Amino acid sequence: MTLRAATLASNIRFGLRKARDVIETTLHTLETHDPAYGCVTRLLSERALRAADTIDARIADGEPVGPLAGVPFGVKDLFDVEGIVTTAGSTVLRENAPAVQDAAVVRRLVAAGAIPVATLNMDEFAYGFATENAHYGTTRNPRDPERLAGGSSGGSAAAVAAGMLPLTLGSDTNGSIRVPASLCGVWGLRPTQGRLPLQGVYPFAASFDTIGPFAGTVGDLKLGFEAMDGKARGEAPDVGALRVARLDGWFGRDLAPGLVDGLDRIMAFFSSTKTVELPEVARARAAAFIITASEGGNLHLPRLRHRAMEYDPATRDRLMAGALLPASPIIQAHRLRNWFRTHMHEVFRDHDILIAPSTVGPAPRIDQPMITVGGKSVSARANLGLFTQPLTLAGFPILAAPLAPDAGGAGGAEAGLPLGVQIIAAPGQEQALFAVGAALERAGVLGYPVRGATEG
Amino acid sequence: MGGTQSEEEERAEVLATARDVAVMARQVDLVISEDCLPGVIFNTELLRGYVGLVDGLVLPDDCEPAFGYVP
Numbered sequence: 317m318t319l320r321a322a323t324l325a326s327n328i329r330f331g332l333r334k335a336r337d338v339i340e341t342t343l344h345t346l347e348t349h350d351p352a353y354g355c356v357t358r359l360l361s362e363r364a365l366r367a368a369d370t371i372d373a374r375i376a377d378g379e380p381v382g383p384l385a386g387v388p389f390g391v392k393d394l395f396d397v398e399g400i401v402t403t404a405g406s407t408v409l410r411e412n413a414p415a416v417q418d419a420a421v422v423r424r425l426v427a428a429g430a431i432p433v434a435t436l437n438m439d440e441f442a443y444g445f446a447t448e449n450a451h452y453g454t455t456r457n458p459r460d461p462e463r464l465a466g467g468s469s470g471g472s473a474a475a476v477a478a479g480m481l482p483l484t485l486g487s488d489t490n491g492s493i494r495v496p497a498s499l500c501g502v503w504g505l506r507p508t509q510g511r512l513p514l515q516g517v518y519p520f521a522a523s524f525d526t527i528g529p530f531a532g533t534v535g536d537l538k539l540g541f542e543a544m545d546g547k548a549r550g551e552a553p554d555v556g557a558l559r560v561a562r563l564d565g566w567f568g569r570d571l572a573p574g575l576v577d578g579l580d581r582i583m584a585f586f587s588s589t590k591t592v593e594l595p596e597v598a599r600a601r602a603a604a605f606i607i608t609a610s611e612g613g614n615l616h617l618p619r620l621r622h623r624a625m626e627y628d629p630a631t632r633d634r635l636m637a638g639a640l641l642p643a644s645p646i647i648q649a650h651r652l653r654n655w656f657r658t659h660m661h662e663v664f665r666d667h668d669i670l671i672a673p674s675t676v677g678p679a680p681r682i683d684q685p686m687i688t689v690g691g692k693s694v695s696a697r698a699n700l701g702l703f704t705q706p707l708t709l710a711g712f713p714i715l716a717a718p719l720a721p722d723a724g725g726a727g728g729a730e731a732g733l734p735l736g737v738q739i740i741a742a743p744g745q746e747q748a749l750f751a752v753g754a755a756l757e758r759a760g761v762l763g764y765p766v767r768g769a770t771e772g
Numbered sequence: 773m774g775g776t777q778s779e780e781e782e783r784a785e786v787l788a789t790a791r792d793v794a795v796m797a798r799q800v801d802l803v804i805s806e807d808c809l810p811g812v813i814f815n816t817e818l819l820r821g822y823v824g825l826v827d828g829l830v831l832p833d834d835c836e837p838a839f840g841y842v843p
Contacts, residue, residue, distance in 0.1 A: 633808055636812045
């Protein structure tokens with residue numbers, strides 16, 4: 317038995333397995349396996365078991381139960397879950413009232429039959445790429461627990477990588493789905509900016525905030541996204557007819573050898589040697605930094621005036637600096653965003669899919685959180701978004717995909733660690749991303765096996 | 773001597789940023805405690821680098837801010 321969402325739902329719908337059995341097993345797995353990784357902040361055991369019994373009863377009565385019937389899922393701890401306080405990875409909000417209803421996308425998943433079982437760890441207020449949380453601990457990478465899981469949706473990515481959950485939810489403001497998906501070797505999706513409703517999701521930087529799913533296979537990712545989207549599915553394009561190019565320049569520097577090899581294999585699959593160099597990428601990244609810092613700083617300023625010492629120091633100092641930014645560079649950053657978006661649309665007039673790395677290499681060690689950029693060793697926490705932040709600015713949909721171990725594993729001491737790529741499409745073209753991901757997964761170029769706890 | 777001078781310059785720069793931070797903090801009614809000040813100064817310097825990059829691109833006058841508000 318596998319913990320793939322599609323298989324689980326199918327087995328439950330056709331009576332091969334009880335939803336209660338799946339949820340009990342999942343809760344047991346989380347209780348026994350998670351202490352090694354630190355993904356879970358709260359288990360939702362009572363609610364999950366009640367929901368499982370309801371699903372089983374509906375099946376027994378011959379009622380429809382949805383495409384995700386009985387599938388357990390976890391949510392980053394910034395999605396509202398009815399009856400509990402949304403922490404956003406902080407203790408600052410603990411006196412808030414419990415959520416009166418689930419976040420909109422959680423409601424959609426529940427309507428599709430899925431069952432929320434846990435809230436998951438994150439960087440405080442989603443401001444980081446490491447999931448090193450002063451209040452709830454560091455989430456460890458299941459591929460090597462001495463390494464970072466990435467962030468800020470680290471608990472969500474690691475829970476899938478560890479085989480503890482088939483489907484989780486995260487948010488991506490500057491790369492918080494794409495970075496941990498890459499470091500943990502799982503699939504993730506940052507949908508088109510504004511496509512999924514943010515109702516009931518604790519904000520960070522409203523201009524960029526986006527939510528999306530993680531899964532162990534692209535098929536499960538698609539299933540999760542379609543339930544979250546709640547709209548009719550678009551038609552998948554003919555993958556062979558897509559015009560594919562690789563992003564070069566900024567996105568071609570400092571790459572681990574395994575990443576270069578993996579990107580070459582993807583381009584060989586499409587028989588394409590085309591490259592594209594986006595303009596002013598360093599400035600695009602700077603604009604993303606400024607907009608994020610200023611919007612995050614403004615959001616937290618009322619609390620920072622009176623309760624600053626309750627924040628994680630690293631988060632607090634960045635938010636304070638952001639709150640002090642004057643208006644002119646913030647407006648200039650928004651103008652640059654407009655300019656960059658125009659250029660991205662021009663690129664997509666001649667291309668359908670762009671390919672880029674997600675990070676420069678595999679997950680950094682927790683005790684040496686550094687990566688090499690431009691020949692220099694720099695802080696991983698501040699720089700893991702090197703390739704994700706500039707693309708954030710445009711708001712186009714991006715599939716975070718793990719290279720297959722044989723196609724792009726790191727060498728030497730980092731052998732066997734996952735590496736990830738970004739697959740970018742024009743706004744609204746998520747179905748093209750899923751089609752490309754599925755074709756590359758079938759070809760053995762993408763996809764990284766989730767760990768042994770998949771036996772359910 | 774060169775190294776010492778550089779350190780002095782660096783110290784002067786940090787002090788100047790600290791003064792700027794104090795002024796900017798007053799403008800938004802934020803008191804920054806001694807515990808927070810080094811981290812805020814570091815992040816302010818970091819953001820200044822990004823402000824320099826963003827300001828360095830001359831944009832056409834008709835390039836509007838990409839605010840998301842749609843009435």
